[in-house]
Amino acid sequence: MGRWSFLQVLKEEIRDKILQIAAQEFLEKGFQSSSTREIAARVNISKGNLYNYFSSKENLFNALLSAFYQEFNSFLKQLWAHETGENFTLENVEWMARTVAEFIQEHRQEFILIMDKSEGTKYAGFKKETITMLQNHFEKNLKAIYKSRSGSETSIMQIIATNFLEALLSISKNCLNNDQVIDNLELYLKYHIQGVTQFY
Template sequence: MQVLKEEIRFSILNAAKELFLEKGFEMASMNMIAKKAGISKSNLYNYFPSKEDIFYVLTEYAYDKIESVLEDLFNHGSDDNFDVERFVALASEKLISLLTKYKKEMMLIVDCSQGTKFEGTKQAFILRLQEHYISEFKKFDILVEDNDYFFVHYIATSLIEGLLEIIRHDKSDAWIRKNINLFIKYYIRGYSQFFTDDFS
C-alpha cells in the first residue's frame, strides 16, 4: 500500500485552489489539478476520490468560520442603548480577522462554487442579512411605507459585495484591514441613521 505523503497532499490542495480561483469549480478538472501539482492523475486519486472532495477540504472549515462570525454579528444584542461605535469596532475586528485569514476560501465559496453545494451562498448571505434588518426594523417599530422593504435588499447586497470587492483585489493584509475598517465605519454609521429619532 502506498504511503500518502503530506507534502504531496499540500501540493494538490494548493494547485487545486489556484485552478478553482482561476477557472471556477466546473471548468477545473482532475487532469489539470494533477498536472499543476506535478503528479500523475492516478496518484491524485490516491489522495482524493473527486474534485468535489478537494473543493470541500479547501472550503468547509472556512465556511463554518464565516457562519460563526455572521451569527456573532446577528446576535449582537441591540437595544435602545446600542453603542454604534462599539459595534463598528467589534464588526471590523471580526470581519478583518475572518477575511484576512480566509480571503481565498471566501472567494472560492462565493465566486467559484458553481456546481457545488455552495452555489448560491452569496445570495443566501444577502437573504439572511435582509431578514435580520427587517427583524430589527420591526423590533424598533420603524415604519416602512406599504411594508416595502426592497431598500433592505440593496443595503444588504452592498455590504456583502463591498466586503467581497475588497478581498477580490488580493492586496496585503494591512491594505485589507484598512479598507474593511473604513467600509464598516461608513456602512454601520449610515445604517444606524434608520434608528435615530429624526428618521423619516
C-alpha cells in the first residue's frame, strides 16, 4: 500500500470513529447538551482536527441521520401502500409487525436520535411530523365509525398515533439487545394492528 493510500485509509478510519463516538455522545446527552470538544477528546484528536472532517456539530449530526431520514420516509410510504383494510389478514398482520420491527431494530440508533435527541437541529420537528402522518393515515383508512361524533375521530386518532410512536421509541430505548427489540416490537405491533382492525 502506497503512502497516499495508507493516509486515505487512516482518514476514513478517523472519520468513522468520529461518527461512532458522536452517535454515542448524542444518544447519551442529546444534540443540545453534546459538545464537539468532548467528542474530539473521546476520539483522541483535537477539536480543530475534528472540524477538518465535519464543519460543525450540526453537520456531524446530519451525517448520522440524513440517509436514515430519506429511508424512513420511503419505508413508511411502502408500508402504507400495503396496509389497507382488505390486507388485514392474520398473515399480513404478522408480516407488517415483523417488517416494522426489523426495520427499527436495524436502524435503532438513528430512530432514537431523530425522535428523541434532535432538539436544536433541523430534525427537531420530525417526531411531530411523523405523528401527524400516522394520524392522517389512521383517519384515512379507518371506517366512518366516528363520523357521527363530530371531531372525535381526529382527537382519538391523534392519541393513537402519539401512543403508537412513543411505544416504538420506548421499546427501542429500553430493550437490552437486538433480539429483545425484535420480540417486543413485534408483540406490540401485532397488538396494535389487530386492535385497529376492528374499525375496518
